[in-house]
Amino acid sequence: MQNAVNNVSLRIACSNCNLRELCLPVSLCGKEMERLDALTSLKRTFQRGEYLYRSGEGFRALYAIRTGFFKTQALHEDGREQVTGFQMPGEIIGLDAISSDAHTCDAIALEDSEICEIPFDRLEALSRELPGLQRHLHKIMSREIVRDHGIMMLLGSMRAEERLAAFLLNLSQRFSARGYSPNAFLLRMTRQEIGSYLGLKLETVSRTFSHFQEHGLLNVKVREVEIMDMLRLRSFVGSI
Amino acid sequence: MQNAVNNVSLRIACSNCNLRELCLPVSLCGKEMERLDALTSLKRTFQRGEYLYRSGEGFRALYAIRTGFFKTQALHEDGREQVTGFQMPGEIIGLDAISSDAHTCDAIALEDSEICEIPFDRLEALSRELPGLQRHLHKIMSREIVRDHGIMMLLGSMRAEERLAAFLLNLSQRFSARGYSPNAFLLRMTRQEIGSYLGLKLETVSRTFSHFQEHGLLNVKVREVEIMDMLRLRSFVGSI
């Protein structure tokens, strides 16, 4: 909602960023990492509700999330919007804009967040020199394609309970990879946003949470989720 | 279904391929195109029903479709399968495999087809030398991401009629870009495959075709489609 200009420049290098095992620098040696540092000097902070970019804006850079949480949403001309993803620290966002040199969706901070700007032409130039970086960039793009196929599968052939279970397990796994508990976490998004992402109405999301709670799979208290029975939740996904 | 080994090597270079404006060579000069030719010498033919690759197979190459028609499908462990795309000449397939060095879906010829194999490590090496090729490869991957977001939107928030209209308009536009009529074309896939792609059951696809025909939007005769009222069909997509 807001559009404040309280974006600060901070000096934190890839080489001592605690996300380097998840983010772009994967598999780079010290010397190479320094060169990546030189590209990614610009950090910016965003308050909850602020836009990182908007659909239609020119493409200049990819963004690595350092802290916080974002959502991306595509808008239909008729006003309908679809959440296409929720991004957390270490993930790269803006890849969709490469194809047309313009962003094709909005990226909005779901909580106060900090990003790291990666000018794309300089990233391309560096990746021509560093095969390891080049390969990793390709892997990141490919991973996004695989992720999208997973969501297509979810939207195309799963029932509401399976969708929500898959969503929660995915969040759990990503929190876990970042050193947080896989069993208890805070949802940063509304029921409406979860529903948009999963192709469900917010009431259905809410009801499905309640069902899971009734069956002892989860403890849900609005935004706080605790997974009580991970195995049974897993068996939900793809069990019919 | 079959797994014949009637794959022939043919000598057709990118430089004289009539798909060069759609495929990888976009924006390469003569000298550069020759170098790409050197990579893509292996062409193979596939009969209807043959697999180009299968989920789980090791990743070595991308494939450019020269003639024919393919589908890609992802399989769920429980046997459910979801068609993730239909590919036609000039399109590049196999991008999902980069992330894990293994294919994550099956690619199956829907009619007798011919592909052009592009060994990925050599493509990466060449794209380190040719910035134009590098950028184009990135655009191709990004375009795939944007395409997938479109399908997510379709699956997540459109009704059956909108989905089918969007699907037909997309085919129409792609046939048109290849010099074929945008108004009349042959469907290469079954109702079941269309349904899987659109998140609908085959009966719903069939009924929706019938509705469109009743309303004078289409003439459908099994696999032959003629679009009678393109504008009204367009107004269907995203009209509520």
Next chain:
DNA sequence: CATGGTTTTTGACCTATATCAAACGCATTT
């Protein structure tokens, strides 16, 4: 700590699409 606005939950009812089933059409084989 009262207020107003947003988000979530729950209930009652409705509809788009799924499911089940049968007939039909077209192509291939015998």
Next chain:
DNA sequence: AAATGCGTTTGATATAGGTCAAAAACCATG
């Protein structure tokens, strides 16, 4: 020409999830 088989169409019925509505919980603000 009959038989076989797959894909398609159409009808009758069922249901998962949508819609509408109201209450409850939560959050930010003065």
